[in-house]
Amino acid sequence: MSNFRELLTNARAQINEVEPAALQAKWDSEWVLLDVREPEEAAQGTIPGSILLPRGNLELQVETVIPDKATPILVYCTAGVRSCFAALTLGQLGYTNVTSLSGGFEAWKDQGGTWQVPKRLDDTQRRRYHRHLLLPEVGEEGQRRLLDSRVLLLGAGGLGSPIALYLAAAGVGTLGILDMDEVDLSNLQRQIIHTTDSVGMRKVDSARATVRALNPDVNVATYDVHLDTTNTASIIAEYDLVVDGTDNFATRYVINDAAIHANIPVVHGSIYRFEGQVTVFAPPQGPCYRCFQPTPPPIEFAPSCSQAGVFGVLPGIIGSLQATEVLKLLLGIGETLVGRLLTYDALTQTLNTYRLKRDPQCPSCGTQSTNLSDQHTIQAV
Numbered sequence: 001m002s003n004f005r006e007l008l009t010n011a012r013a014q015i016n017e018v019e020p021a022a023l024q025a026k027w028d029s030e031w032v033l034l035d036v037r038e039p040e041e042a043a044q045g046t047i048p049g050s051i052l053l054p055r056g057n058l059e060l061q062v063e064t065v066i067p068d069k070a071t072p073i074l075v076y077c078t079a080g081v082r083s084c085f086a087a088l089t090l091g092q093l094g095y096t097n098v099t100s101l102s103g104g105f106e107a108w109k110d111q112g113g114t115w116q117v118p119k120r121l122d123d124t125q126r127r128r129y130h131r132h133l134l135l136p137e138v139g140e141e142g143q144r145r146l147l148d149s150r151v152l153l154l155g156a157g158g159l160g161s162p163i164a165l166y167l168a169a170a171g172v173g174t175l176g177i178l179d180m181d182e183v184d185l186s187n188l189q190r191q192i193i194h195t196t197d198s199v200g201m202r203k204v205d206s207a208r209a210t211v212r213a214l215n216p217d218v219n220v221a222t223y224d225v226h227l228d229t230t231n232t233a234s235i236i237a238e239y240d241l242v243v244d245g246t247d248n249f250a251t252r253y254v255i256n257d258a259a260i261h262a263n264i265p266v267v268h269g270s271i272y273r274f275e276g277q278v279t280v281f282a283p284p285q286g287p288c289y290r291c292f293q294p295t296p297p298p299i300e301f302a303p304s305c306s307q308a309g310v311f312g313v314l315p316g317i318i319g320s321l322q323a324t325e326v327l328k329l330l331l332g333i334g335e336t337l338v339g340r341l342l343t344y345d346a347l348t349q350t351l352n353t354y355r356l357k358r359d360p361q362c363p364s365c366g367t368q369s370t371n372l373s374d375q376h377t378i379q380a381v
């Protein structure tokens with residue numbers, strides 16, 4: 001029967017370790033710094049740029065936080081013990097380039113490594129986000145992470161309204177809102193971010209005004225443009241995640257290919273009359289939009305809301321489910337809809353989830369697709 005020392009010795013024999021002194025000499029800017037301490041420890045001081053993922057949540061969440069298993073990872077804790085076991089676990093999960101910081105954060109600090117005390121919430125923020133702070137899954141660390149997050153919302157319409165409102169209320173610090181339409185009276189049956197007074201305004205301006213009134217912590221960037229192959233990559237590059245509230249097939253393919261290239265997830269939602277669906281596209285953990293919908297349906301099978309009608313509350317439900325996925329992804333909590341499709345039927349009040357598979361032949365995310373993304377080729381359909 002092994003005791004703790006034997007376990008630690010065994011772990012050490014199977015992983016790479018580096019001393020802080022040696023580390024500073026061969027610093028690799030590609031390294032992802034993974035802090036496996038508890039939030040209370042990280043609040044006392046951390047290496048700048050670290051991702052906090054407590055040891056107890058590692059197995060469950062690391063594949064969402066660091067999807068690419070070839071990523072060079074430097075894992076650390078307080079004294080270099082937990083990080084040994086974390087490095088061992090990462091190796092067992094298939095991560096191929098993991099190094100543990102010997103002596104941990106304390107040794108790093110003692111040997112003159114750069115560190116900082118993370119920003120704390122001010123009193124107003126502590127009141128505003130109090131109900132989040134009560135949740136161990138969010139807490140102050142999670143709330144700070146939301147405040148530092150950057151989300152691009154496509155469409156300020158039926159889906160975009162609840163998405164923008166809930167993300168703003170939750171304190172997502174930067175919200176990009178893209179739409180190139182103006183508010184019409186017929187939008188107000190479901191697009192609750194706009195009001196009767198905003199009829200005739202540009203949707204991005206109306207949405208920004210509502211978001212800013214709700215939460216001045218949120219910086220809003222607006223894009224009153226049509227997304228195409230010339231502007232998508234540069235817009236997406238500014239963000240951690242894209243949430244899709246569009247109803248346009250061509251745009252979805254453009255976004256898909258650019259998001260794969262930028263290695264950021266897309267939270268997808270769509271609605272039709274009384275039915276809606278939500279999923280998260282985040283290859284290689286799950287399929288991309290092209291795996292799911294290789295070609296756009298014929299136009300007669302894909303009427304828009306303005307042609308087919310939509311039950312006004314439906315986008316409220318689907319958009320709220322999308323906002324839920326965005327917040328989970330940003331916080332690294334729970335089981336996301338990567339690789340699963342959630343469907344909702346308002347008439348029967350039925351929710352179902354289905355497994356979605358990647359297509360190995362997918363021209364965007366499949367094994368044959370390397371050249372496509374390397375060449376920045378974005379295929380508009």
Ligand SMILES: [Zn+2]
Pocket residue numbers: 283287288289290291292358359362363364365366
């Ligand atoms: Zn794909």
